[in-house]
Amino acid sequence: MRAGPQSGPGTRWIQDWHPEDAAFWARTGRRTAHRNLAFSILSEHIGFSVWSLWSVMVLFMGREYHVDPAGKFFLVAVPTLVGALVRIPYTFAVARFGGRNWTVCSAALLLLPLLAAGYVMHPGTSYRTFLLVAALTGVGGGNFASSMTNINAFFPQHRKGWALGLNAGGGNLGVPVIQLVALAVIGWAGAGHPRLVLGLYLPLIVLAALGAALFMDNLAPLRNDGGALRDTLKERHTWLMSVLYVGTFGSFIGFSFAFGLVLQSQFGRTPLQAAQLTFLGPLIGSLVRPVGGRLADRLGGARITFWNFVAMAAAAALVTGASSAASLPLFLTGFTALFVLAGIGNGSTYKMIPGIFEAGARNRIAAGADAEQAAAWSRRMSGAAIGVIGAVGALGGLLINLAFRQSFQATGTGTPAFLAFLAGYAVCSALTWAAYLRRPVTAAPTAVETPAPARV
Incomplete structure (x- = not known):
């Protein structure tokens, strides 16, 4: 049932939350979960826009800024690194402060990088200053981890793929928007008025913070802690899934940040011509992410992820040939196919995470553990794993931008980078097959005495 607010101004806490109870879900859980999902998407959407801010700011940086293509690739890579690093503390902030409270705080923090960018965005600013201000936008990347951890706890297992896919897809849309x-x-x-972009987002950030304050809730049963992080880090599935998420989300965010620069540097597009094309891939990739989650709910995340990586390798081969032929x-x-497949893979891989720990909870029950305690363990571990996997996966975006930087420095084209991506997708498809399809998966084997096979 819904409890009243705890003591303190503006805090709203739900003390009892049982989404797996069909009667509870139908009576009050569904409505509450969907309301929190809607405002979580809004905040995460703006967070992604701020995180990818410098992928568009570099389009405004003409020759008078004296930054070469390699420097611009590094400039858009820095927010990726910072965003990856802050995802772990953002994950645990949800349990420490409450999902609603932290959403308000993390949304308000987005004002800092926008105001700083408005101050320094003019010719004559040093490259080091641009790097420092770009690093501030990394806080937008942290919003994803806290939002996903929070929403994961609101929904029942059979709805997590859809809910997490919709939450992440709505957030990912911040990039093309x-x-x-x-x-x-x-x-x-x-191209001489970059501050207009910044000015349009300032009121949206305020709107997101107010919406979270007025309409979201904190879940008291959501209690991640340092112990959950330690336990998650010991799980081999955490690291296996991190590699797979590097291949899917790392590709999405890395390509989103770099696409416009590749078009300018390799195909001689003007800023306007590049801007007319860059939004299409991230837009489609964001829209299909819930499709990946839904397919994973129906057919199994591992199966969808495996075939998706096979298709990504084929698309990377096509892009490599096109890059060599300058077509x-x-x-x-x-490239559009890569965005679509990265979006589908994002949804399917994230569906696998709670599925793995749900299988671990069933194993615990089979070994004699209390069902409610096992369910709490599953939520605790999957919440922590989402933070770790999301952080490592975001580093894939850094690797992609660094690969482009090195490729253009060495050869003047992106062809060597695309060959490296092709090899990476081949490795991910082989890893998915070996770990999750070749034989039944044993989930969380260190946590139970009699593990059981599970489909993830």
């Missing part, structure tokens, strides 16, 4: 905003600004006012139409076709 800010690119569309930049396109509109460049098309209307020219823009073929390049755009292959």
Whole structure:
């Protein structure tokens, strides 16, 4: 049942939460979970826009800024690194402060990188200053981890793939939306007015913080702690899934940040021409992420993830050939396919995470553990794992931008980088098959005495 607020101004806590209880879910759980999901998506969406801010700011940086293509690739890579690093503390902030309370705080923090960017965004600013301000936008990447951990606890197991996919997909849409905003600004006012983009987002951040304060809830039963992090780090599935998420989400965020720069550097597109194309891939990739979660709910996350990586390797081969032949139409076709497949893979891999620990909970029950305690263990471990896997996966975006930087420095094209990506997808598909499809999966074997097979 719904408890009243705890003592203290503006805090709203739900003391009892049982989403696996069908009667509870139908009576009050579904409505409450969906309301929190809606405002979580809004905050995460704006967080992604801020995180990817410098992927559009570099489109405004003409020759008068004196930053070469390699420098721009590194500039967009820095927020990826910071965003990955803050995801773990953001994950545990949900349990420490409450999902609603932390959403309000994390949304308000987005004001800092926007105000700083508005102050320094002009010719004559040093490259080191640009790097420091770009690093601030990494806080937008942390919003994903706290939002996913929070929403994971609100939904029953059979709805997690859909809910997490919708939450993440709505958040991922922040990338193409800010690119569309930049396109509109460049098309209307020219490439000399980057502050217009920043000004449009300031009221949206305030709106997200207010919405979370007024309409979201804290879950008292959600209690991650340092012990959960230690236990999660000992799980081999945490690291296996981290590698797979590097391949899916790392590709999505890395390509989203770098796509416009590749078009400018390799195909000679102007800022306006690049902006007209860059939003399409992230847009489609964001929209299909819930599809990946839904397919994983129906067919199993491991099966969808395996075939998805096979298709990503084929798309990377197409892009490699197009890059070598300097064929823009073929390049755009292959790159768009990579975005679509990365989106589907994002949904399917994240569905696998709670499924693995749910299987571990069933194993504990079979070994004689209390069912409610086993369910609490599953939520605790999967919440911690989401933070770790999300953080490691985001580092894939850093690797992609660094690969592009090195590739353009060495050869003037992205072809060597695309060959490296092809090899990476082949490794991920082999890993998925070996760990999750070749034989029945034993989930969380160190936590139970009699592990049972599970489909994830």
